[in-house]
Amino acid sequence: MTDWYRLGENQHVIASGERAFHYGDGLFETIAIRGGEPRLWEHHVDRLLAGCKCLGLDIPRAPVIRRRLDVALGESDHNTEFCTAKIVVTAGPSQRGYGRAMPTQAAMYVGVYPGIPLNKQAYEKGVAAIFCATRLATGSPVAGLKTLNRIEQVLARSECLATGAFEGLTRDADDRLICGTMSNVFIVKNNAIRTPSLERCGVAGTMRRHVIETLGGAGHDVGVADLYEDDLVDADEVFISNSQIGVVPVHRCGGYKWVIGNTTKEVMALLAKNGVDECRV
Amino acid sequence: MTDWYRLGENQHVIASGERAFHYGDGLFETIAIRGGEPRLWEHHVDRLLAGCKCLGLDIPRAPVIRRRLDVALGESDHNTEFCTAKIVVTAGPSQRGYGRAMPTQAAMYVGVYPGIPLNKQAYEKGVAAIFCATRLATGSPVAGLKTLNRIEQVLARSECLATGAFEGLTRDADDRLICGTMSNVFIVKNNAIRTPSLERCGVAGTMRRHVIETLGGAGHDVGVADLYEDDLVDADEVFISNSQIGVVPVHRCGGYKWVIGNTTKEVMALLAKNGVDECRV
Numbered sequence: 001m002t003d004w005y006r007l008g009e010n011q012h013v014i015a016s017g018e019r020a021f022h023y024g025d026g027l028f029e030t031i032a033i034r035g036g037e038p039r040l041w042e043h044h045v046d047r048l049l050a051g052c053k054c055l056g057l058d059i060p061r062a063p064v065i066r067r068r069l070d071v072a073l074g075e076s077d078h079n080t081e082f083c084t085a086k087i088v089v090t091a092g093p094s095q096r097g098y099g100r101a102m103p104t105q106a107a108m109y110v111g112v113y114p115g116i117p118l119n120k121q122a123y124e125k126g127v128a129a130i131f132c133a134t135r136l137a138t139g140s141p142v143a144g145l146k147t148l149n150r151i152e153q154v155l156a157r158s159e160c161l162a163t164g165a166f167e168g169l170t171r172d173a174d175d176r177l178i179c180g181t182m183s184n185v186f187i188v189k190n191n192a193i194r195t196p197s198l199e200r201c202g203v204a205g206t207m208r209r210h211v212i213e214t215l216g217g218a219g220h221d222v223g224v225a226d227l228y229e230d231d232l233v234d235a236d237e238v239f240i241s242n243s244q245i246g247v248v249p250v251h252r253c254g255g256y257k258w259v260i261g262n263t264t265k266e267v268m269a270l271l272a273k274n275g276v277d278e279c280r281v
Numbered sequence: 282m283t284d285w286y287r288l289g290e291n292q293h294v295i296a297s298g299e300r301a302f303h304y305g306d307g308l309f310e311t312i313a314i315r316g317g318e319p320r321l322w323e324h325h326v327d328r329l330l331a332g333c334k335c336l337g338l339d340i341p342r343a344p345v346i347r348r349r350l351d352v353a354l355g356e357s358d359h360n361t362e363f364c365t366a367k368i369v370v371t372a373g374p375s376q377r378g379y380g381r382a383m384p385t386q387a388a389m390y391v392g393v394y395p396g397i398p399l400n401k402q403a404y405e406k407g408v409a410a411i412f413c414a415t416r417l418a419t420g421s422p423v424a425g426l427k428t429l430n431r432i433e434q435v436l437a438r439s440e441c442l443a444t445g446a447f448e449g450l451t452r453d454a455d456d457r458l459i460c461g462t463m464s465n466v467f468i469v470k471n472n473a474i475r476t477p478s479l480e481r482c483g484v485a486g487t488m489r490r491h492v493i494e495t496l497g498g499a500g501h502d503v504g505v506a507d508l509y510e511d512d513l514v515d516a517d518e519v520f521i522s523n524s525q526i527g528v529v530p531v532h533r534c535g536g537y538k539w540v541i542g543n544t545t546k547e548v549m550a551l552l553a554k555n556g557v558d559e560c561r562v
Contacts, residue, residue, distance in 0.1 A: 007297040014295035014302055016288040016392070021295055022369070023431035024305030030377075055432070056439060086377065088303070091435075096311075096367065096394050098431060098438035098462055111297070113377050137418035137482060139454020142432055149430035150304035150379060151336070151423055154372075157379035158337055173420020173481070181379055200454070201418060 004068050006075075007086065007111030017093035018107070019100065024148035026090030027051035029206075031069075032244050033083045033115070038069060039275060040243060043206035048089060051145040057091055058106040068110050076112035083115040084244060090148070118245045123268065123281045126251030126260050127166035129240075131229070132156040132181065136201040138172040144204040153203075157181040167240055169232070169253055172201050177227045180240050184208035185250075187227065188237035188263045194223040207241040207276075214274045215267065237261040246276035285349050287356075288367065288392030298374035299388070300381065305429035307371030308332035310487075312350075313525050314364045314396070319350060320556060321524060324487035329370060332426040338372055339387040349391050357393035364396040365525060371429070399526045404549065404562045407532030407541050408447035410521075412510070413437040413462065417482040419453040425485040434484075438462040448521055450513070450534055453482050458508045461521050465489035466531075468508065469518035469544040475504040488522040488557075495555045496548065518542040527557035 005013040019025035029044040038044065045062045052059045069087065073080045091100050092107035134156040142149070152170070160168035160181055167180040179185055179202040186195045193215065198204045212222045232238065238250040238258050247268050249260045265281075272280035286294040300306035310325040319325065326343045333340045350368065354361045372381050373388035415437040423430070433451070441449035441462055448461040460466055460483045467476045474496065479485045493503045513519065519531040519539050528549050530541040546562075553561035 011297040012293045013297050016292040016294050021302045023435050024429055025435050098434045099442045134422050135420055137421035139416055140418035141415050147432055148305055149432045151428055151430045153379045154304050154306050155422055161380045
């Protein structure tokens, strides 16, 4: 892992043999920068390194990644008190063909983007979601990881944008509820909180992990299970999580509606005390 | 669809916001150029346009694609009597996020690469394959299409390269036989030819289509069906197809062995008469 590049507008830093372009051969992290610091940094690094291991890429050293992020933040014109950083690790350029050159010389790209705060009303009154018609293929060898193979999310997100809904919930090919196009989903029933298993597909979000760990630390274990549309319909409350926005209640999805209940409010209050200021309502 | 770029060594033509890089948001075709002409051109165009439709990309006009390919071939330093062209159609650059800018301004990239003929012995004596441990996720919304989301093939191909086998056969998460990492597979049993259904995952190769159509034209219908490892083991003959190499017999996969039988030889003879010179042994 020697090379790194800065992502930015009007830049053409990507080599035409870059395997991320040809095959999506790489991984990424989208990190909330808050008060100048990357939030949930360890979670992002953990997932990135797990992804590198799964894909057989050089595993970069965490302090090296951090140094490059800090350089990119230092040089950015954006407000780095509140912005978004993106780190992409790829298999780098190679000759044509699925096989990588051996040894693989991984490449890293870092971009800094303006932060776009979500309006307070979303946290207070919840957001609307839809059920996406696009299904996620199941039994993926990269389930849970944030690889650069994201066509399913692109297609699902297009459905969402077409309706004006804030988020689209996706199911897998076997009807299991998996996650949102850009978030993870939690359901509350009789004060018990559950979230879909991501063993077969989907992305295991860093904020999902933070929610599970924060709640676990407060004595509320989150159940990770195979969930279906029926479980969602039957829920008392529904909320979603995402690294940039924290946790937001969902007040409806398609024809189904939920209240913004006490459990969701408690989750948000706990997160607000544990590094996710946005959840303070 | 206005912009197009040339892929080549040491070029940095790819914008840092290119959605192919970030999400694999696009499609590609790898075309055998034989006698200066793109072989199976209509099949390649058909699949590319079907992919654009599925992904919701601008559908380029076939003559425009052809003109760009011809320009790239005309300017190439490689032997364009026998070489490989690659056409990539992407959603182009956009802001960060899965949602595309609307309307989406698709981009096209064309590259010309040296042709690498397969040795005659492979056609005469067959090639060795392995079963890949990497499984393909099933129930993909882009099953059959040649999208830029190819991490599964990259992982499966790595297994292959590690063993020195010519090809790796992949199964889906439900144990169905699907295809090779870079080819489609056909099995022969009692002179009947079958090939796996690609309704759930896998890439529907242009040479696969050409084989099915050529055989159909000669009165040999190919059965497209759900096939499993048992069907492969039980087969009398096995062969694979790929746009660059045509059809090649498989003499073994893991511990299983097959003869190079009369049906495979007849398929190769029919293809040799129908535009695939490589199959003339």
